[in-house]
Amino acid sequence: MIRIAGLGLAGLMLAACSGQAETGGTAQAIGAVGVAGTATTPGVPAATVAFLPAGGDQLSPKDPIVVKASGGTLQAVAVTNPQTGNGVKGELSPDKTTWTSKDNLRYGATYQVVATAVNQAGAATEQRGEVHTIKPSGVATPALFQPASGDFGVGLIIGLKFDRDIADKATVEKSFKVTSSPAQDGGWYWVNKREVHYRPKDYWKAGSTVKLETTTFGMPIGGGLYGGQDVSASYKVHDSWIAKADGKTHQIKAFHNGQLVKTAPTSMGKTADTPPRGPTPTFNGTHVVLGKEAHKIMDSCTYGVCEGDPGYYSAPENWNVRISADGEYLHENLKTVGVQGSDNVSNGCLNMNTENAKWFFDNFNAGDVVEVTNSGGPQLAINNGHGDWAISWSAWQAGSALRG
Known part of the structure; x- marks a missing residue:
């Protein structure tokens, strides 16, 4: 007034x-x-x-x-x-x-x-x-799923997470703007009432620039809520790095801009009911690199098997490239070298020897892609890291509030 x-x-x-x-x-x-x-x-x-x-x-x-x-x-x-x-x-x-x-x-x-x-x-x-100024009953503010800027691989997933449930998803989705150069067909997918992701139909083209802008601030977005402060982001997509890991052949192949540049034996998660933990298969589907750590203590307590429990372990691992939220990595494991290339015995990670693990660590970065097939495990979920690419394009489009 x-x-x-x-x-x-x-x-x-x-x-x-x-x-x-x-x-x-x-x-x-x-x-x-x-x-x-x-x-x-x-x-x-x-x-x-x-x-x-x-x-x-x-x-x-x-x-x-x-x-x-x-x-x-x-x-x-x-x-x-x-x-x-x-x-x-x-x-x-x-x-x-x-x-x-x-x-x-x-x-x-x-x-x-x-x-x-x-x-x-x-x-x-x-x-x-x-x-x-207006005093709404509540304000829903978005936060970026990724940093506001950076260099990412062709599997880059853009996302927003609100701090309140969104009642009018269609209105909110209309307020988002994603532009890419070169232009690529893409769309939004609501993971739940608060989180929404964006990806193109196919992997981003190497060398693309991708920008996101929101304009929800000051807007009524249903349920008495108004939009909080807007966010924006700008990303650069680097060269295409895609790894294809096959649980049947026990091989992982790396492609740089479509050209095969590396083949290495690996051991994925075990599918046998081996005591004390039972099967621990690697998830099937397209994974995206979340980050990497040269040296890390792998502790089973992170998934509920803690000290004193059967199957507990805490071990230092090297050259760790993370590909899921629940702890799947590409990394060195010298204990499984003897079966790498012939059997799957790990707790879900993709084990390699020192030379091969170091090579993947040096070449794969955030947003790069690791496609896992024939692992014997369930499909990677969208909320388990960046499992968005495991969803078919038709199903992805159906997840938009503007297509319901």
């Missing part, structure tokens, strides 16, 4: 303009304000000041505050939030008749506006007012 106050101001104007559908109401005077500067020259009207938008018990924090002068020019404009002491930045038009705020406002805040205009004779008029 904007309230204004003035005293002895000739032709005082408060202009109205259309805002969001939920705004309404009229401005109210809240007291007297003195007039600074020289006396009014006979025959020269005093300058008047209007605050726009004028209507509304509550204003969207995304909409700008606009101060306009008539019969003169603006000399000074100050907009502050007395609750925080912060000022709001703005920009004056070339003819000095209009000032427009450039910062997003806060929800549920009161802003004090003080504007001074001078008429053609140099007489000054000061105008004061208040802006009240």
Whole structure:
């Protein structure tokens, strides 16, 4: 809401303009304000000041505050939030008749506006007012699934996670914008009520740039919620690195930009019911590299088998390339060298010897792809790291709120 106050101001104007559908109401005077500067020259009207938008018990924090002068020019404009002491930045038009705020406002805040205009004779008029922004029942703020920028492989998954359930997914999804160069067909998929991912139909093209922008801030998004602060991201897709691991042949092959550059024997997760833990097959499907650590202590307690339990282990492992959230890695394991290339005996990881594990560690990075087939395990889930590529394109499209 904007309230204004003035005293002895000739032709005082408060202009109205259309805002969001939920705004309404009229401005109210809240007291007297003195007039600074020289006396009014006979025959020269005093300058008047209007605050726009004028209507509304509550204003969207995304909409700008606009101060306009008539019969003169603006000399000074100050907009502050007395609750925080912060000022709001703005920009004056070339003819000095209009000032427009450039910062997003806060929800549920009161802003004090003080504007001074001078008429053609140099007489000054000061105008004061208040802006009240909407106070929603809740605010849902998105966080990036990945860092805001970086270099990734062709399996890059873009994602957002809100801190509240989203009731109107379609409205929210419409507010997202993903652009890529070169252009590639892609779409959003809602993992649950809070999390949504984006990927193209096929792997990203090597050398692509990919940008994400959200515009949910200030929007009603259902259930009384409004969108929180927007986020943006920019990514660079590096050369294509794709590994194909076959649990039947016990071989892992690496392709650089489509060319086979490495073949190595491996041992995947065991499918036999071997005590004390039973089968621990590697997940089938397309995995994406999440990160890597040169040296790491692998501890079975991370999946519930802790010290004192049958099958507990805690062992140092080298050249670890992580490919799932629940602890699948490509890494060195000297204890299984004798069966690498012939049998699957691991706890789910892809074991290799030192030379081969180091080669994959040196060449595979975040966003690169590891396709696992014939492992004997279930398909990798979308919430187990970046299992998005294991979902067919038709099923992915059906996961969009705009296709329901």
